[in-house]
Amino acid sequence: MSITYLEAIRAAQARALADDPRVFIYGQDVGAFGGAFKATKGLAKEFPGRVLDAPISEDAMAGLAIGAAIEGLRPIIEMQFADFSTVAFNQIVNQAATLFWRTNVPCPITVRLPCGATSGSGPFHSQTMEAIYAHYPGIVVLTPATVEDAYSMLLEAVVIDDPVIFCEHKLLYYHLKAEALPTEALPVGKARIAREGRDLTVVTYSAMVHESLAAAEVLHSDGWEIEVVDLRSVKPLDTDTVMGSVARTGRLLCVGEAWPWGGVTSEVIARVTCEGYDLLDAPPQRLNAKDTPVPYHPNLWAAHRPTARSIVDAARKVLQY
Amino acid sequence: MVQSLVEPQSVADISSAPALYVKAYRAMLLARVLDDKFASLWRAGKIHGGVFLGRGQEALSAAIGVALREGDVFAPLIRDLAGRLAFNEPILDGVRTYLGSTLGPMRGRDGNVHRGRPGEGQLAMISHLGAMISVVNGVLFARRMKHITGMVGVATCGDGATSTGSFHEALNQAAVEKLPLVMVVADNQYAYSTPTAQQFACRSLVDRAVGYGIPGYEVDGTDLAACLRVVGDAIVRARAGQGPQLVVAHLLRLCGHGEHDDAYYIDPQLKSSALGVDCLKRAEDFLRQQSWADAGTLAQWRSEAVHQVEDAVATVQREPPPDPFTETWSVLATARLAEGNEVNARS
Structure with a gap:
């Protein structure tokens, strides 16, 4: 049995939802449809009321996640493509990233960015955004390269008390495989x-x-x-x-x-x-x-x-x- | 965790609710006195950065504050001192934030109107004001997930912020999710120096409500009684589960954008129109007409407000300013992930 990078991302979200009632997923087409890449396939059924479709409003999606985080929840936001997160840029870098520093209230949101170039995708479905988010103080930026890291780092992202930009590479989704999900992992921050x-x-x-x-x-x-x-x-x-x-x-x-x-x-x-x-x-x-x-x-x-x-x-x- | 749904309770006849009117008036008065104090402290060079007053908008703002309850959430605009005070903001929070006291909620890290206690329902605005609305949505969304009902969120903005994409996204989101959001727009005729003719082309901003599929209401923002009724009713409806409500108040900003701005550009005809009436003066006239307060009572209330303000300022002026040597210079809640400052050259 093997598991792909994409399946690991789905599995990590399933586990996060199962482990912590404060976790929910919000994004475009993530509900019954299971997401543009199927990263949330079946989760809406498995976790009723906790995997929710959003209108095409990245700014409001991120804002809603921040408000929910203020209320003590741990939202995972799926941007359909990393490129579209520019619409939410203001919320992420000005609202989420400054919240704890300004008010002492943590902002534990995880923003999943399906990123990176794939053949035939063109200028607006291919971008890598890590540099621009890393530039801002107050944000953790993760860039997993392996199936094991995709799983363990996404689980850790949800636990981290700060905004996390989770850059998952689309080119790795289907082709990168591992024998099994990891049982232990290096912590975030260790190369x-x-x-x-x-x-x-x-x-x-x-x-x-x-x-x-x-x-x-x-x-x-x-x-x-x-x-x-x-x-x-x-x-x-x-x-x-x-x-x-x-x-x-x-x-x-x-x-x-x-x-x-x-x-x-x-x-x-x-x-x-x-x-x-x-x-x-x-x-x-x-x-x-x-x-x-x-x-x-x-x-x-x-x-x-x-x-x-x-x-x-x-x-x-x-x-x- | 679960709160019971309140009975919708209209304040249709304000003449039967003197206590509410007086409560709102006294919040307006305290806000006006405190704003005037901020302006004089700014002119004396005691305040760093800008000072932004609520002059002319106190009636609308106070009407929001008195209708909110513990457990509600409020994302104010920059001219909402009256509403903040009437809701639950201690007078010291505003003074400490303007003067940069480390004992205030922002500890010198942020200033003036950029203050709040998000855990207590007071969201701390960022300057991109339209962006606060979806954060209110998020609080309401989370409360619903936690099965808490009977509470509302109020976001306010001026005519300017209605032109932002954030405003549109958030109102549409609230409508789709049927959240108990009350969006109050203070159409004060100018966004900084830009008149409404350059801001929007619809007849009234309330017409936007139709596009979102939510009810919209207009109110004379210079009339405290009308504001109490219209804003209060909108909050009652949202609290009762009737979904988002839009309230657009028509009024005039009776000051500059900030105290640095002499507002020479404001049309004199607007100043002399019904929009230019000072809501505080109008409320005082109403109190006397109704015989709810005489000249002596009004003078007494003003004197109490002045004392409150003087006490707060005197207290805060003795408090420590932020110290760069004890400041943590760290930004993450997760301390083990901190990094960044070590890359700077050490002197």
Whole structure:
């Protein structure tokens, strides 16, 4: 028996609903229909009155979640696509993120963002939003790359007393599988060494973990040993694990699917350069999507985002410096 | 947890309810005196940032406050001091927030009208005021999930916020969910300097109610008796389970947007029209006409309000301001996930 990344997300929500009567799910088409991606399939029937359809009003969805959190509930909001969360941006960054700091009343909401580029989806169903949410104080931003993390981190997201942006990658939904759901997990805030190596550290997260692991395999056949660090959460960012890895390898490449200006890859490089300059044997590099909207056609899409091949090329430059 | 449904109780004939009228008037008066004090403290340089007064809107605001009960939720606009005081806000909360006392609910982290105690039904507004309405919806939604009935939420905004997407999303959401939301719009003729002709093109904002499929009511916002009746009835209906209610009050802002604004742009014809009547003065005239208060009583009430305000200000002026060295500079409720400040260069 195996379970997919998407099934893990559904299973985590089922367990959260079963474990805690304060949990409910609110979003477009999440009820009887089971969600655009079926991440809530069957949950409305299993948990009557707790998996509820919303009008197409992301701002009001987020606002309602904040009000319910003030009342002590623990809402999970499903944005149909991460891209649409821009409509709720004000509620998330100005209302939810400031509530505890301003009033001492916690705001335990979980906002699920089906994110990331998939072939044929175009500019408005493909975005990765982690950088823009991580920029704001008061928000926890999670970017699970594995089935196990999708499950355990979503369960932890619901328990965390702060707003959590849960970036689940659509490209991993159906194809990424695990044998079983995890029984234990690293806590949020701890990065994971996804592959050990001695020559170069690749720091990445979400779907790019898998592209980076594929690149590491290619480079292995050339005799290079690449260490891949899966950040798991981009905020908080586990600088210690990153620095420890760079201390071993002396070289750093950061890979992200988001756009290049600012963001997670530049944050990691800034921290390593400022605090670990002496650890570096080569200038750190980063690889991101191209600085255009996400294109629709597969030919363009495949060239827009980092891939195992472009990661190999970028890694060679750092290795050969 | 479960509260019983209250009997709908109309205040159709305000002349039979002097106690309610007097209670609302005294909240208006206290708010006016406190607002005037804030303005003078601001002119003396004692208040950081802006000061936003409720002058001309006290009747509408107080009518909301006196109709609310413990367990209700209120998301006020920036000119709702009267309603806050009449509901349950201690006078010290406003003074402490304006003066930045660490003993206030916002502890110097936020100021002026951006205050509240969300756990006690007083939502602390963000500046994007339309965004507060769906938060009220969320409180009401959660109460329903907890099987608590018989309570209401009131959100207020001016004519300006009705032009935001948040306003539309939230009213539609409340209507779809049939929540006990009372949306009170103070159409005060100007959003900062923008007149209503540049804000909306419908005859009256109350016409929006039809589009949401909810009842809408208009009221003369300068008339406390009318406000008590119309707002009170809307709250009674929502409390009785009749779904969202829209109340649009017509009045004139009798001050600038903030005390920094001399409001030179306000049309003199509006000032001399029925909209420009000072609701506090009108309420005093009504009290005397009804023989509910004479000149001596009114003077006595004003004197008591002044003393309350002076006492509160004197108390707060002795309280400590925030200290950057003891401030936590942390933002998360989950302390173990804190990070961020260590990336700044240490001096």
